[in-house]
Amino acid sequence: MFLNSESGITKIKMAREERWCVVTGGRGFAARHLVIMLIKYGMFSVRIADLGPTIKLDPDEEDGDLGQALKSGGAGYVSVDLRDKSQVLQAFQGAEVVFHMAAPDSSINNYQLHHSVNVQGTKNVIDACVELKVKRLIYTSSPSVVFDGVHGIYNGDESLPYPTKHNDSYSATKAEGETLVISSNGSNGLLTCCIRPSSIFGPGDKLLVPSLVAAARAGKSKFIIGDGKNMYDFTYVENVAHAHVCAERALASEAAERASGQAYFITNMEPIRFWEFMSLILEGLGYERPKLKIPALVMMPIAHMVELIYKIFAPFGMKVPQLTPSRIRLLSVTRTFNSSKAVDRLGYRPIVTLQDGLQRTIEAYPHLRGDAHSKIGSHKGNLLWRYKMLAFTLVLLVASFYHSFAENGSITFTMVSKILLGVSIILFIHGRLTLKT
Structure with missing residues (x-):
């Protein structure tokens, strides 16, 4: 993949000049890792599409691969609102591949917001790809599209149907967007597939680790919701980026017919108890692991009350609570998925183990360590x-x-x-x- 000779470097530069890919939501958590991976591989020039009027680099990005690529022309930034088709058409001009990763914050249970981006925005993405003759579209979906919010999932595969009712509006609209992408496969030569990464974690995450530490510092991380035995599949963020690259390569290969028009579960392929995973992060950062078990059934009445209070006081600025019925279910049921189909049809295998991913994650948050408190x-x-x-x-x-x-x-x-x-x-x-x- 990497070429060291002068002729090899020339070929990479030529490829960048001639071949563009677009990453929607390109400043998001997983998308940033994909952008860096694409830049390092040198297969495409990378157009980062996001809502911000301009791109604001973090200090470590200035002199890193992204900063260098932006300076050399190997990457570019475009401000785009996916709900505006004219902006999408402009952003996709000349692109060979689109990685559609943009989505609203999944913790905000606002149907109108999620539908406008995950459904209408995705429709605009598809229409633009078809109109501009983009060759490949890889859509970032979610395993929650097959989760009903009540029943656990053990080693679930892609034969699982969508439930009649989803756990939240994010999952419901993601399923709608996924359906649109899969049904568009073959339109005007466009090849599509959907990636369903399970519980992404890693450096750069602004939700999981910071919220865990905030809870620990406030004395709220002492509880285990449920019996603590529920299993989960987590996916290190670099493996998520790698899965997207594998999908693009599969759609560009002779095996495209077999790989396209499909959805794929992506995990680290190392299921672990949910609360053990959380405990390893907390302990790694110098905090105590949760020990007090509270039955989920006991928590549900409280969660319903909290949800009622939020509905009353949300107009007055109350933040979205963490203790909601859907949240309780997510914390207490098993959710594991089988990635065999991705291995078989996309050639995907994790490139970072769960243990290494946890270590890298812990090392990425020195400012959140317990001894810093x-x-x-x-x-x-x-x-x-x-x-x-x-x-x-x-x-x-x-x-x-x-x-x-x-x-x-x-x-x-x-x-x-x-x-x-x-x-x-x-x-x-x-x-x-x-x-x-």
């Missing part, structure tokens, strides 16, 4: 922990009370429980305001 901060965290445990116990009692009596139709208990719920909400808001002052 001051003793004063830890003392405050312990005090907050005590108060929050008391508050948690009270909320748990109210939730259990409501679940046991109110939902069974008792008028008296319904009235009392609603009063208690109202008092709890008022005390919660008062506590938040007191902490801020």
Whole structure:
């Protein structure tokens, strides 16, 4: 793949001048790794497409492969809103391949937002590819397209159907987008496939590790939701990028007919207990692993209450809570997937093991280590922990009370429980305001 001779370098430069690929959502977590991999391989000049008006490089990117590629013309940036087809057409001009990785934040359960990007935006991407005679389209999907939010999945393969109801609007609209991409295979010579990477982790992630550390510092990482035995398939981010490259190469090969028009589960092929994985990250960063187990069924009434509170106070600026019914289900069920089809048809195999991926991830967050947290901060965290445990116990009692009596139709208990719920909400808001002052 890499050529060291002068003639080889010349060929790479010529290839870059003549062949362009586009990465939508190119400043996202996994997309950044794909962009760097494509630049290193030198198969294409890389056009990074994202919402920002200009590209803002991180300090480590300035003198790295991306910074050099932008300076030399091996990469370029274009601002594009996928919901505007005219912008998409302009961004895809002259492209041979499109890696469609753009998507809204999956934690925001807003159907209108997700539909506008994951469905309408994907339709614009497909239409632009067909109109401009782009040869290959690789769509980044999600294993959640086959998850109903209730039943676990063990070693699931691509024969699994879409559920009648998805766990959230992100998953539902991702499934719609995936269907559009697969059905467009063969349109005006366009070859397509869908990649379903399971639970991506690695350096550059701004969600998983930071949220874990924030929870640990606030004393919230002591709990295991469920029995702690649920298995998961995680995928190191570099393996996700590698899978996209494998897919593009397969669609460009003699095996294209077999590889195209398909969806593929992508994992590290090393299933692990979900809570063990989380514990390894926390311990690696100097925090205690979670130990206290709380049955998921006990947490569900609280999660429903939290969701109700959010619906009431969201217009006033309340942030999206982590403790929701869909979140509880994700944390407590098994979700493992079989990548044999990707191995067989795309030639995919992980290039970084789970152990190495975990080590690289931990090393990428020195500023989040437990020893970087001051003793004063830890003392405050312990005090907050005590108060929050008391508050948690009270909320748990109210939730259990409501679940046991109110939902069974008792008028008296319904009235009392609603009063208690109202008092709890008022005390919660008062506590938040007191902490801020």
